[in-house]
Amino acid sequence: METRKKDHINLASQAQLFEQEVADSFYYEPLLTSNELKPLPKTKFLNKELSLPLWVSSMTGGTLEARKINQNLAKACAEFCLGMSLGSCRSLLESNDRFDDFNVRPIMGPDLPFYANLGIAQVEKVIQENQVDKINELIFRLQADGLIVHVNPLQELLQPEGDIYFNPPIETISSLLEKFEFPVIVKEVGQGMGPKSLEALFRLPVAGIEFGALGGTNFSLIELMRSNDLMLEEMGDWATIGHTAFEMVEFINLLPKELVAQKQIIISGGINPLSGFYLKQQLQAPSVMGMAYRFLKYAREDYNQLRNYILMIQKSLQMAQNFLHKI
Ligand SMILES: Cc1cc2nc3c(=O)[nH]c(=O)nc-3n(C[C@H](O)[C@H](O)[C@H](O)COP(=O)(O)O)c2cc1C
Numbered sequence: 001m002e003t004r005k006k007d008h009i010n011l012a013s014q015a016q017l018f019e020q021e022v023a024d025s026f027y028y029e030p031l032l033t034s035n036e037l038k039p040l041p042k043t044k045f046l047n048k049e050l051s052l053p054l055w056v057s058s059m060t061g062g063t064l065e066a067r068k069i070n071q072n073l074a075k076a077c078a079e080f081c082l083g084m085s086l087g088s089c090r091s092l093l094e095s096n097d098r099f100d101d102f103n104v105r106p107i108m109g110p111d112l113p114f115y116a117n118l119g120i121a122q123v124e125k126v127i128q129e130n131q132v133d134k135i136n137e138l139i140f141r142l143q144a145d146g147l148i149v150h151v152n153p154l155q156e157l158l159q160p161e162g163d164i165y166f167n168p169p170i171e172t173i174s175s176l177l178e179k180f181e182f183p184v185i186v187k188e189v190g191q192g193m194g195p196k197s198l199e200a201l202f203r204l205p206v207a208g209i210e211f212g213a214l215g216g217t218n219f220s221l222i223e224l225m226r227s228n229d230l231m232l233e234e235m236g237d238w239a240t241i242g243h244t245a246f247e248m249v250e251f252i253n254l255l256p257k258e259l260v261a262q263k264q265i266i267i268s269g270g271i272n273p274l275s276g277f278y279l280k281q282q283l284q285a286p287s288v289m290g291m292a293y294r295f296l297k298y299a300r301e302d303y304n305q306l307r308n309y310i311l312m313i314q315k316s317l318q319m320a321q322n323f324l325h326k327i
Contacts, residue, residue, distance in 0.1 A: 025278045026324035037318040045288050046113040046145065046183065046207060046264050051081035052314055053280060055266045055290035057210065058117040058148055058187070060087040060101075065300070067101040072299040074104035076306050080314070083113035083288065085148045085185075085210075090122050092141070093134055105143035115185060116144040120151045121163035124172045132179040139182050146183035146207060149173060154238055155189055158223040158231070170200045183207035185266070190218045191242030192269060195251040202252075202259040210290055213269025214242035217293045245269045249283045257284070266290040273316035281326050 043053040056073045060066035070086065077084045084104070091098050108114055116139055126134055139147060151169045156162035165172070173186055186201055187210035193201075201209055221239040224232045243251070245267055252260055267279050268290030276289030298306040 025274075025327070026320075027327055028323055029325050030323060033322045035322065037315065038321065040314070040317055040321060043288060045083060045286065048083070048111060048113045048145075049081070050083055050112070050288065052310075052317065053276075053288040054080070054082045054310075054313065055210075055268070055288045056082060056084040056295050057212075057266065057268050057290040057292040058085040058087050058115075058150065059292050059296055061089060062087075062091050062098050062101055064101075069296065069299045070101060070104050071107060072303050072306055073295060074107035075303060076295075076299075076310055077108050077112055077114075079307070080310050081112060082310075083115075084108065085115040086117050086142070086144075088119055088122075088150070089116045089138060089142070090118060092138055093118075093122065093126070096141075099141070102142060110143075114142075114144050115146050115148045116142050117148045117150060119156075119163065120149055120169045120172055121156065121165040123149055123176055124165045124167060127172060127175050127179070132176065135176075136181055144182075146185065147180070148185045148187055148210065149176070150187050150189050150212070151193075152189040152219060154191060154241070155219040155223055158220050158227070158235065158238065160227060162223075170197070170204070173201070173206065174204055177205055185210055185264070187266070187268075188212035188242070190214065190216065190269060191220065192244065192248050194243055195254070198248070198251050199255055199259070202255055202263060206263070208264030208266065210266035211245050211248050211268050213245040213248055213267075214240075215244045216268070216270025216291075245271060245275070245279055249279050253282070253284050260285045268292065273313045274320065277317060277320040277324065 040052060043050045056077060060069055073084060076082065086102050089102055092102060105114055126132060135147060177184060184206050185208045186206055189212045192211055192213035218239050224236060224239065263285055265283060265285050265287040267276060267287050271289045271291055280287050280289060298309045
C-alpha cells in the first residue's frame with residue numbers, strides 16, 4: 001500500500017494528459033455498469049464462429065523463422081478462437097518445399113476461418129496461363145477456407161524486383177471469381193483503397209474485403225528502405241498516399257446498403273483494440289479487426305508473450321463493452 005501511494009506521488013508529473021490527446025470517439029459512461037468484466041459475445045464471421053472479433057492478418061512464410069511465427073499464431077488462434085490468413089503463398093504455386101512453413105490448419109483445427117494469400121500479379125499470371133486449378137489445389141492442400149488476394153501496386157513499383165501486372169486488378173478478380181471454387185477476399189497491404197475501388201469490389205461476388213489501410217505497417221516505406229537513400233528521400237511521399245481505416249469506414253457506409261450487407265470486412269491497418277472497437281461500431285457491415293505487426297512482435301518471441309498480448313486485447317475489449325457507448 002505504501003509503495004503504491006509513493007508511486008502515485010512520483011508518477012503524477014509524467015501522467016499529465018493534454019487536451020488534444022483525449023479520445024473523443026465514444027461517450028464514456030462510468031455509472032451504468034459494474035467494473036466486473038463479462039465474456040464477450042461470439043462473433044460470426046465467414047460462416048464460422050470466433051470468440052474475439054480478431055483476425056491475424058497475412059504476414060509470412062518461406063523462411064524458417066516464418067514457420068515458427070505461423071505456428072505460434074495458429075496456436076493462438078486455436079486457443080482464443082480467432083481467424084487467420086497466411087502471408088503470400090506464391091512459393092507453393094511452384095513447389096512444395098516450403099509447405100511446412102504454411103501448414104497450420106492441423107494446429108488451428110477445422111472450425112476456424114483460415115485463408116491462403118496470393119498477390120494480384122500471381123493471380124493474373126495463373127489466369128493467363130489457364131491454370132486456375134493450381135490455386136484450387138493450393139487451397140485444398142492447405143485445407144484453407146478460401147483465398148485472400150492482395151493488391152499492392154505501389155509496393156511492386158517501389159521494390160527493385162517488383163512484379164508488373166497488365167490488367168486492372170478489378171478485371172483479374174472478376175475473372176478469378178468466374179473460375180475459382182472458393183470464397184475470395186481482396187486486400188491492400190498498408191495503403192487502403194479509395195471509394196471507387198471499394199464500390200467496384202463490392203459489386204463483385206467477393207466474400208469480403210480486408211482494408212490493409214494506411215496507418216500501420218507501410219509496404220511502400222519498407223520497399224523504399226530496401227532500395228537506396230535517394231529513392232527514400234525523393235519518393236518517400238508515396239508512403240503517405242492512401243486511405244486510413246477511418247476514411248474507409250466512411251466510404252463503405254456511403255455505399256448502397258444492399259451492396260454492403262452481405263460482405264465480411266477485416267478492418268486492418270494500424271488497428272489497436274480501441275480504434276478497432278470504435279470502427280467496428282461505426283461500420284455498417286459484419287466485421288472483425290485485423291492486426292499484423294502487433295501480433296508479429298510477440299509471435300517472434302515466444303508463445304507466452306503472444307498469449308499475454310491477446311489476453312490484454314481481450315481485457316481492453318471487455319472494458320470497452322462495459323464503459324464505451326457509441327456517439
Ligand atoms: C512482416 C509482414 C509481412 C506481410 N506480408 C503480407 C503478405 O504476404 N500478404 C499480404 O496480403 N499482406 C502482408 N502484410 C500486410 C498485412 O497483412 C496488413 O495488411 C498490414 O500490415 C497492416 O496491418 P498492421 O498495420 O496491423 O501491420 C504483411 C505485414 C507484415 C507486418
